[in-house]
Amino acid sequence: MLAMADALAKSETAILEANQRDVSQAEANGTSAALIDRLRLSPDRIAGMVDGLRELAALPDPVGDVVRGWTNANGVRVRQVRVPFGVVGIIYEARPNVTADAAGICLKSGNAALLRGSSSAAESNAAIVEALQAGLVDVGLPADAIQLVPGPREVTNELMAARGLVDVLIPRGGAGLIDNVVRNSQVPVIETGVGNCHLFVDAAADEQMALNIMINAKTQRPSVCNAAETLLVHADIAESFVPKALEALAARGVTVHGDSRVAAFGDVVPADEHDFAEEYLSLDIAMAIVDSLDEALQHIRRYSTGHSETIITDSQTSASRFATEVDAAAVLVNASSRFVDGGEFGFGAEIGISTQKLHARGPMGLHEMTSTKYVVTGSGQIRG
Amino acid sequence: MLAMADALAKSETAILEANQRDVSQAEANGTSAALIDRLRLSPDRIAGMVDGLRELAALPDPVGDVVRGWTNANGVRVRQVRVPFGVVGIIYEARPNVTADAAGICLKSGNAALLRGSSSAAESNAAIVEALQAGLVDVGLPADAIQLVPGPREVTNELMAARGLVDVLIPRGGAGLIDNVVRNSQVPVIETGVGNCHLFVDAAADEQMALNIMINAKTQRPSVCNAAETLLVHADIAESFVPKALEALAARGVTVHGDSRVAAFGDVVPADEHDFAEEYLSLDIAMAIVDSLDEALQHIRRYSTGHSETIITDSQTSASRFATEVDAAAVLVNASSRFVDGGEFGFGAEIGISTQKLHARGPMGLHEMTSTKYVVTGSGQIRG
Numbered sequence: 001m002l003a004m005a006d007a008l009a010k011s012e013t014a015i016l017e018a019n020q021r022d023v024s025q026a027e028a029n030g031t032s033a034a035l036i037d038r039l040r041l042s043p044d045r046i047a048g049m050v051d052g053l054r055e056l057a058a059l060p061d062p063v064g065d066v067v068r069g070w071t072n073a074n075g076v077r078v079r080q081v082r083v084p085f086g087v088v089g090i091i092y093e094a095r096p097n098v099t100a101d102a103a104g105i106c107l108k109s110g111n112a113a114l115l116r117g118s119s120s121a122a123e124s125n126a127a128i129v130e131a132l133q134a135g136l137v138d139v140g141l142p143a144d145a146i147q148l149v150p151g152p153r154e155v156t157n158e159l160m161a162a163r164g165l166v167d168v169l170i171p172r173g174g175a176g177l178i179d180n181v182v183r184n185s186q187v188p189v190i191e192t193g194v195g196n197c198h199l200f201v202d203a204a205a206d207e208q209m210a211l212n213i214m215i216n217a218k219t220q221r222p223s224v225c226n227a228a229e230t231l232l233v234h235a236d237i238a239e240s241f242v243p244k245a246l247e248a249l250a251a252r253g254v255t256v257h258g259d260s261r262v263a264a265f266g267d268v269v270p271a272d273e274h275d276f277a278e279e280y281l282s283l284d285i286a287m288a289i290v291d292s293l294d295e296a297l298q299h300i301r302r303y304s305t306g307h308s309e310t311i312i313t314d315s316q317t318s319a320s321r322f323a324t325e326v327d328a329a330a331v332l333v334n335a336s337s338r339f340v341d342g343g344e345f346g347f348g349a350e351i352g353i354s355t356q357k358l359h360a361r362g363p364m365g366l367h368e369m370t371s372t373k374y375v376v377t378g379s380g381q382i383r384g
Numbered sequence: 385m386l387a388m389a390d391a392l393a394k395s396e397t398a399i400l401e402a403n404q405r406d407v408s409q410a411e412a413n414g415t416s417a418a419l420i421d422r423l424r425l426s427p428d429r430i431a432g433m434v435d436g437l438r439e440l441a442a443l444p445d446p447v448g449d450v451v452r453g454w455t456n457a458n459g460v461r462v463r464q465v466r467v468p469f470g471v472v473g474i475i476y477e478a479r480p481n482v483t484a485d486a487a488g489i490c491l492k493s494g495n496a497a498l499l500r501g502s503s504s505a506a507e508s509n510a511a512i513v514e515a516l517q518a519g520l521v522d523v524g525l526p527a528d529a530i531q532l533v534p535g536p537r538e539v540t541n542e543l544m545a546a547r548g549l550v551d552v553l554i555p556r557g558g559a560g561l562i563d564n565v566v567r568n569s570q571v572p573v574i575e576t577g578v579g580n581c582h583l584f585v586d587a588a589a590d591e592q593m594a595l596n597i598m599i600n601a602k603t604q605r606p607s608v609c610n611a612a613e614t615l616l617v618h619a620d621i622a623e624s625f626v627p628k629a630l631e632a633l634a635a636r637g638v639t640v641h642g643d644s645r646v647a648a649f650g651d652v653v654p655a656d657e658h659d660f661a662e663e664y665l666s667l668d669i670a671m672a673i674v675d676s677l678d679e680a681l682q683h684i685r686r687y688s689t690g691h692s693e694t695i696i697t698d699s700q701t702s703a704s705r706f707a708t709e710v711d712a713a714a715v716l717v718n719a720s721s722r723f724v725d726g727g728e729f730g731f732g733a734e735i736g737i738s739t740q741k742l743h744a745r746g747p748m749g750l751h752e753m754t755s756t757k758y759v760v761t762g763s764g765q766i767r768g
Contacts, residue, residue, distance in 0.1 A: 188742045209764040216766035335762025357755035358572045359743040371741035375707050378719025380593040382600035
């Protein structure tokens with residue numbers, strides 16, 4: 001990991017030059033400024049990638065961890081041990097920093113990485129992988145442990161069909177990319193990231209706490225999957241809370257898409273079905289008033305993507321019902337959904353936040369990038 | 385669980401009558417005697433199903449288990465808690481006892497069960513599910529928590545397409561059934577069961593131990609997935625061991641499919657490529673002589689289905705390399721592969737043995753039938 005970090009730092013100039021070619025091409029193609037910003041690297045961003053690899057190096061190695069173990073009455077010893085998956089494919093969109101990040105997490109967890117990046121970042125990704133491979137070779141590891149998967153769109157289909165050759169695919173990007181991989185892959189997939197996260201302000205909520213958490217969850221970093229996208233307010237507290245919420249959101253430049261009951265309290269964009277299903281990833285929030293906890297649960301059941309769902313309440317009963325009945329990777333009581341994050345959870349590294357129920361659910365650190373194997377040791381025991 | 389067991393016991397006559405109709409139909413269709421034996425129920429087999437449910441009732445409930453938890457410096461508490469998947473679909477072949485078994489394991493782990501059995505057992509399965517549902521209703525649970533999925537072949541395709549409605553599909557049966565589900569399902573799948581299990585007798589093996597384990601792993605119950613299917617013998621021990629192995633296998637009625645080097649030691653059926661890839665599930669075994677541990681590892685890498693692989697050796701080096709380098713759900717050193725089993729592992733119940741790397745690998749008990757959820761509790765914390 002340290003050799004990879006060093007090699008990456010040494011290649012700064014080559015990477016920036018390659019990135020400039022990608023950016024120029026994107027500009028010539030009329031790509032939006034937002035996408036070009038995601039594509040563009042700088043000495044600072046490269047330093048961030050280098051630091052990320054050094055931090056990974058310092059984390060404990062998950063491979064070989066004994067998850068559990070026991071000795072049977074007949075003396076047979078059983079240990080369940082963490083092992084790498086083998087070959088991990090990552091399919092991702094523009095940001096070239098994902099290339100170093102994903103390669104580092106795969107290698108640290110003992111896996112070979114097949115990196116299928118966006119064609120718009122092809123030159124940047126190639127320069128980054130070339131540097132990482134040089135680092136591997138420096139310490140006597142095979143360069144092919146980290147590989148870029150180049151080529152036209154059909155190559156992604158080949159990757160998704162490579163059952164038995166690729167052990168797991170992890171799509172990272174927008175809902176369309178993830179949905180395509182999830183639906184069409186014969187290789188097992190870990191689904192990450194889409195977060196239509198709800199914040200429910202219960203009748204028994206502390207209003208100031210609700211306002212603080214609402215602003216934090218919506219505006220601290222609106223473009224990420226654990227940001228709040230819908231605010232549900234209990235009718236019993238609406239008259240007092242909704243005007244304050246509208247004011248606080250307006251002060252932070254947040255556009256509110258409100259249902260007709262919210263509209264009675266102020267000037268909002270009328271919300272339709274689509275708004276409640278939307279993961280805005282921007283300074284927009286959908287808002288509705290509900291008559292009960294049950295109605296809030298029903299709304300969440302209908303629109304949730306199963307990422308992170310929050311209740312603000314002082315009621316033990318409401319908190320307990322919400323935590324039990326909401327079906328999501330994370331449920332939060334009186335805390336910001338922005339805490340649902342590998343770094344905040346102390347995992348030290350994160351490949352994404354799984355919204356599926358199999359294998360891993362929630363922030364995925366190094367442990368979640370491994371499988372296990374049972375090692376059974378005896379002295380000649382047979383089954384009776 | 386106890387109410388289901390009681391209701392099942394009470395319905396013995398109705399179940400046996402329904403089963404007799406299935407058996408008569410199968411006989412009229414010219415079904416093989418082996419398949420009819422798997423289909424046929426008896427008072428003993430029903431008692432076995434009833435006992436199975438009672439044993440499940442006595443096991444600890446996995447739902448609500450706190451897997452891990454911590455408190456962050458800012459006072460935010462995080463707990464990872466076991467929760468049910470939700471709706472589990474089981475697609476399985478003839479044996480009607482799987483109906484009660486799978487329903488019990490799903491319900492005990494908090495899941496609703498959709499049971500897609502074989503059409504040849506339709507009447508038996510309907511009678512069993514009717515009894516189980518009566519048990520549920522007796523204690524105030526919804527009958528629909530356990531449902532049979534009837535209808536023509538296309539219904540299986542609908543089940544595999546029901547992403548978002550069904551949380552996980554578990555196929556139980558032969559390689560063809562499993563392969564079809566794994567390749568065509570958009571619902572996440574847990575792959576179970578195919579076991580082309582190898583037994584490698586190293587140069588440093590105790591011959592008597594190797595013979596005992598070979599006979600146990602091959603003949604104690606040849607029809608199951610953890611039975612041995614291929615015997616690999618190190619060339620350095622072959623001259624002494626192979627004649628004894630051939631004699632012991634012949635004495636138990638096992639047909640040996642040997643390569644040309646094995647044939648030099650006795651009368652065997654010539655083995656081809658196909659034999660080494662075959663999961664016989666019968667009193668047959670493929671056999672080859674290899675020149676080294678590396679050649680054994682290479683053979684296993686080529687033909688293994690990743691279930692249970694065994695080495696017999698007194699060498700620490702060979703044992704350690706085998707345990708590390710063989711990529712399988714279980715690797716065994718000097719013990720019979722027949723121990724790779726939920727019951728033998730002390731899980732108390734087993735839905736199957738996973739040969740995939742995601743979510744669960746090896747015997748799957750109640751824990752493996754659950755997902756997890758993070759419950760995050762604070763007192764108004766926001767992210768800085």
